Amino acid sequence: MVTKLTPKELAKKEERLAPGHRLCAGCGAAIVVRQMLAAIDEPVVLANATGCLEVATTIYPYSSWRVPWIHNAFENAASTMSGVEAAYRSMVRQGKLEEKDVKFIAYGGDGGTYDIGIQALSGAVERGHQFLYVCYDNGAYMNTGIQRSSATPFGAHTTTSPAGKVIPGKQQFRKDLTKVMAAHDIPYVAQAAPSKWRDLMQKTRKAVNCGGPAFMNVLASCNRGWRHETDETIEVTQLAVDSCFWPLYEVENGEWSLTYKPRKKVPVKKWLERQGRFSHLFRDENRHMIDEMQEEVDRRWEKLLERCGEG
Amino acid sequence: MSKFEALTGNAAVSNAMRQINPDVVAAYPITPQTDTVQTFSEFVADGLVDTEFVTVESEHSAMSACVGASAAGARVMTATSANGLALMWEIIYIAASNRCPIVMSLVNRALSAPINIHCDHSDVMGMRDSGWIILMSENGQEAYDNIIQAIRIGEHPDVLLPVAVCQDGFITSHSLERVELFEDGEVQDFVGTHEPQWPLLDVEDPKTYGPLDFYDYYYEHKRQQVEAMEKAHGVIREVTQEFNDRFGREYGLFEAYRMDDAEVAVIAANSTAGTAKTAVDNLRDQGLKAGLLKLRVFRPFPGQELAEALRGVSAVAVMDRAISFGSMDNAGPLFSEVVSALTLNDVHVPIADYVYGLGGRDIRPGEIENVYQEAFQMAENGKVERRVRYLGVRE
Amino acid sequence: MTEMKGWKEIPIGGMILDAGNSEAYNTGDWRAFRPVPGEAECTNCMLCWLNCPDSSILVDAENEEMTGFDLKHCKGCGICAAVCPVNAGVIRRAEGEVEKDDPRLCIRMVEEGKFQEVGNE
Incomplete structure (x- = not known):
């Protein structure tokens, strides 16, 4: 029987991520992983790209994973999982292994996914491996100390796009990786956030049962990089959603649909002002950047509405 | 069958x-x-x-x-x-x-x-x-x-x-x-x-x-x-x-080809060993006691066995199809391995390195025969004229 | 697992065969604030459990009850208190500011210094 997606029912299941890991207090990635793994009743096998989630959960001789888990390197979670999944299919087909409806999931941060791992990811989904790749997007290379990635929002201060006297933070808008993955025409692509946990969990279930490669881009706040209080993780994440900086949608067999539409679209400024990484944008000489960001968010949101037949 | x-x-x-x-x-x-x-x-x-x-x-x-x-x-x-x-x-x-x-x-x-x-x-x-x-x-x-x-x-x-x-x-x-x-x-x-x-x-x-x-x-x-x-x-x-x-094979860590009474030995790996065998046969026909050690296992390096097989020869030439740039005398990597194997096993013999065949440059039996001739000279003089040579390169 | 083992005593390849053994590692001492049950009654909605990054909300599965906090591992981030709907109700109804350690809340975040050291188990 499939577990009902209610916290009461889910809380009865065995915890797959053991406590004692060393992710920072209030880490969004840990919440994402816990919610997703709770949504899956079947056995799972995980691969993890190098990054916060990987290092903090497996500091030898300790591991927080109560499920099979492999880390290989930074850029190859998808290709490592290709091998694991191919081994599974091969050995099941040959009768060397019992078929157990195992769900294969690869986790990578935005650095390991948008940037250094994009080739391996693109290749793996093109080959049709039956696995879910999850990018926990915290918008920078947090593990090495908050360097900009192609997922870093416009204007954000990072340690390699510092808010200086001449250049006020990151000068480029973020890459829209979810759309890039949708362009692969794989069975399932979605964007989600842990502040809408039921949506995240439903998408997770669809993704692991879609019968082919699936990709999910999940916003995971990093309070060290975003600069907010540790208890604000969920609230700040939801502001990203409600401002339409991070729309929740899915692309199922080529069909685009919004899974959440804010009742009232919140100005991006409301999301920005909650995070120290954008504080320099509120100086008089930089305020125009907030407008530019609003324009870009609006443009992308309108486009998305159109694609989802809501335009 | x-x-x-x-x-x-x-x-x-x-x-x-x-x-x-x-x-x-x-x-x-x-x-x-x-x-x-x-x-x-x-x-x-x-x-x-x-x-x-x-x-x-x-x-x-x-x-x-x-x-x-x-x-x-x-x-x-x-x-x-x-x-x-x-x-x-x-x-x-x-x-x-x-x-x-x-x-x-x-x-x-x-x-x-x-x-x-x-x-x-x-x-x-x-x-x-x-x-x-x-x-x-x-x-x-x-x-x-x-x-x-x-x-x-x-x-x-x-x-x-x-x-x-x-x-x-x-x-x-x-x-x-x-x-x-x-x-x-x-x-x-x-x-x-x-x-x-x-x-x-x-x-x-x-x-x-x-x-x-x-x-x-x-x-x-x-x-x-x-x-x-x-x-x-x-x-x-x-x-x-x-x-x-x-x-029905006779593999070992390496192959000792006509090494029993050899005075000088060449060490080579892969296809060049085949070419070297022709050179050895030609020299043997001329009454020269040439032998070959063909490396099969490179890692783990069979240093001790290799040294034992070379104990008794009067000169050694190593054929290296690569350069270890910046190593001592810019020799090939195999040379360094063989030299340390010999030294650490107390086999003291004149030894020279022959870098060859880079980028697919052909190596012929005649060239390897020249290597042997130089090895015989080393054996005779008891010293090494030039430690590393780049065979076949145009000056 | 505090004793340092020699190379002959550990699995090869860096493998960890004792899955989930990080439970033995104490992260509770990172905490600056401690979650403490307050006066407002818990409804056992389990949203704190669902949003805890540290798997540190204790649950009695059989009785469907939230029974407390795993203080050996809880890092004191305060997300449980932030997502608690009972807390939200208390704050909504209150006149004026409600501090995070207000006794009227369901989950209070109280400065760790005001408690005895939890200590390593």
Whole structure:
């Protein structure tokens, strides 16, 4: 029987991520992983790209994973999982292994996914491996100390796009990786956030049962990089959603649909002002950047509405 | 009954792979290895193997997928050359460190730049400290034989290390030769089934592969790899002996060709050893006591055995198909290995290095005969005129 | 697992065979604030459990009850208190500011210094 997606029912299941890991207090990635793994009743096998989630959960001789888990390197979670999944299919087909409806999931941060791992990811989904790749997007290379990635929002201060006297933070808008993955025409692509946990969990279930490669881009706040209080993780994440900086949608067999539409679209400024990484944008000489960001968010949101037949 | 077929070195390896029937092969095309996986993919397409063939988008992903599949519990093989191996670089170390007994056919080719598709050993020499077992093959037959043995060596519970089996790009990979193929059943029987001890896919007993390992335990894990290499030494001997008995071969850690009464010896690896044998025969016909040591096992390096085999000769010449730039006298990597093996085993003999054949530059018996002549001179004078020579380069 | 083992005593390849053994590792001492049950009654909605990054909300599965906090591991981030709907109700109804350690809340975040050291188990 499939577990009902209610916290009461889910809380009865065995915890797959053991406590004692060393992710920072209030880490969004840990919440994402816990919610997703709770949504899956079947056995799972995980691969993890190098990054916060990987290092903090497996500091030898300790591991927080109560499920099979492999880390290989930074850029190859998808290709490592290709091998694991191919081994599974091969050995099941040959009768060397019992078929157990195992769900294969690869986790990578935005650095390991948008940037250094994009080739391996693109290749793996093109080959049709039956696995879910999850990018926990915290918008920078947090593990090495908050360097900009192609997922870093416009204007954000990072340690390699510092808010200086001449250049006020990151000068480029973020890459829209979810759309890039949708362009692969794989069975399932979605964007989600842990502040809408039921949506995240439903998408997770669809993704692991879609019968082919699936990709999910999940916003995971990093309070060290975003600069907010540790208890604000969920609230700040939801502001990203409600401002339409991070729309929740899915692309199922080529069909685009919004899974959440804010009742009232919140100005991006409301999301920005909650995070120290954008504080320099509120100086008089930089305020125009907030407008530019609003324009870009609006443009992308309108486009998305159109694609989802809501335009 | 075995049968003889006219096969290229690449096709010989493809056939060994077909007979081994690995669970997973992940590979990417690169000259001169391409034929190997191309032929193998035909076996897959025709249903002659049970293999899941992962047609990755790069060599980096090839080795990454191999590590994943091997950890999962599968028997895994791949093939590559030169730049492909270079792109695998990061994961080459991880494969060895994670103790994945992957078997790789490495068709030796010169590393860029300038880009060059022909043979030298700069690719394999780069991986010599990576923790892989490395076997060298004179011809397609040896590549075939070595690949079969590599499965047993790598998967041995005392070893659990990846194995690279080398042959020379184009020179043997693309040359047709008469290759003895054993019966499929015989090969299957020899390699046996793969019994992974800690398969990742055992969902009932979850394991963590590839954790973050600090100064408190990283060193201990490296020490374990040393132990595995030490053990590999004996395991290679055992597996080789069993193979010899079963298939009528005479492999060892190296081949001593006409060494019994040799006054001077040349050390060479891969196809050049075949050319050197012709040179030895020619010199022997002239009454000159020339001998050859053909290296088969490069890692773990059989230093002591090699030194013993050279004890008593009056001069040694090493043939190096690569340069270790910036090493003492800019010698080849094999030279440094042999010199330390001899020195540490108290074999003191004049020795010189001959770098040759870079980027596929041809090497002929006559040139090797000249090397021998210089070796005889070294023996006579008891000293080395020039420690390193670059054979065949235009000044 | 405090004793340092030699290379012969540990699994090869860096493998960790004892899955989930990080439970033995104490992260509770990172905490600056401690979650403490307040006066407002818990409804056992389990949203704190669902949003805890540290798997540190204790649950009695059989009785469907949230029974407390795993203080050996809780890092004191305060997300449980932030997502608690009972807390939200208390704050909504209150006149003026409600501090995070207000006794009227369901989950209070109280400065760790005001408690005895939890200590290593």
